[in-house]
Amino acid sequence: MLLGVLVLAALAVLLSLGTWQLQRLAEKEALIARVAERINAAPEALPARADWPALQADQIEFRRVEFEATFRHDDEVHVFITLGAPKGPIGGQGYFVVTPADLADGTVVFVNRGFVPLAAKDPATRAGGQVEGPQQITGLIRPPEPGTWVTPAADVTRNVWFSRDPAAMAAARAIPADRVAPFTVDQERAALPGGLPQGGETLVSFPNSHLQYAVTWYGLAAALVAVYASFLFNGRRRRG
Template sequence: MTAPGAATAQPRSTRRQALLLTGATLAAFAALVSLGTWQVHRLAWKEDLIARVETRVHAAPAALPAPDTWAGLTAEEIEYRPVRLSGTFDHSREVHVFIALGEPKGPLGGQGYFVLTPLALDGFDRVVFVNRGFVPLDRKDPATRPDGQVAGTVAVTGLMRPAEGRNWLSPADDVARNVWFVRDPAAMAAATGLDPAKVAPFTVDEAAGETPGGLPQGGETVVAFPNSHLGYAITWYGLAAALVGVWAVRMRALLRSRR
């Protein structure tokens, strides 16, 4: 025979469990739906960015922004902006940035270097590091590609790129061996004996077909934007739906226990 107090306590305990379960489920459900919705917004932002960049990279090149505007340029204003500029290369100060070029537009790819050479601008006491393109590991030494060491005034067209930031995955640059992993114009200027105050806070990726002899291999700008936001959104929304299913099963079990 069950005591009257015990019969009353069991429904109260069941109700308490149901309320706690429902409250925790609602909180988790709201968090999961919020994460999914955030990824949907990120997807719209990324698709808009990709469309803008695709339009920008195929636009006609304009004159390089004047040096007195450089400090005020944002990364968004710089990224993939087609420009033209002229000046004289200082090949004695070229910098080599390691790259594993998986999908080259030219005939050469794999491990190698982007060759960044300071270009002294015509008419200005300023310098821009120009990424002249890709060379394989065994063509790092400029002596192996003499035709590409053009002298005198040259005209360059290409895409502006903001300085790259360093993160915890970035290997340390080996300045002694002239092997770099991050395109930081200020650091490259200091390492090559240039005045960082006179060096542009961005680089320019030279277009293809502008280098005699074919090396460095220009036109190898990597335009890639990972876009996994739709998959992430589906995952978060799926987890929210699964959570509702788990809640329903648990609630059914609690209701049965009251009988």
């Protein structure tokens, strides 16, 4: 009797885990479809400043936007990254060049202009790419990345960062917080003298193994039923 209760409890756990993975599969497939639609859509305007307090990450992430702004190259921020699967010709260790850009209404948006290798951290080595004047910027909105307890702290003195948090970057560059958009924009690849920064390096990847996990849990449930049924059958044969 006790064994039967334990088997039923274990079966319920295994079935619930399998069902949960199927639910996660549906959520992940919906996310992938939503992101694919957004990154291939026609660019829209930036969220209005009045709407910033109500913005939610899932509402704005990967939305394609277009706007005109002027880069503040002297205030660019370098976010360390290892680009393992670059879309452009350059990869490996380096930095995302995240530069504040001034809009005509006084708004400031931090723009991830793209990747540079370690040797090109100094803007003087890529002076041709430091374009001046108003620029038409097209890219994907990314929610802030404040980092976690395992993320190294930014070395503001050396201008080396490990996450993209526009509020923290604005504070380091003495930009009034109320003027800074609560998101960054990953710029699409642009034709620049010298080719740097190498834009269009947004990573859009969502691991989706939920179906395999569901099959595993349901398979274990089926195996448990088969083993218990065999146990009962053999027990009856021995008693017979």
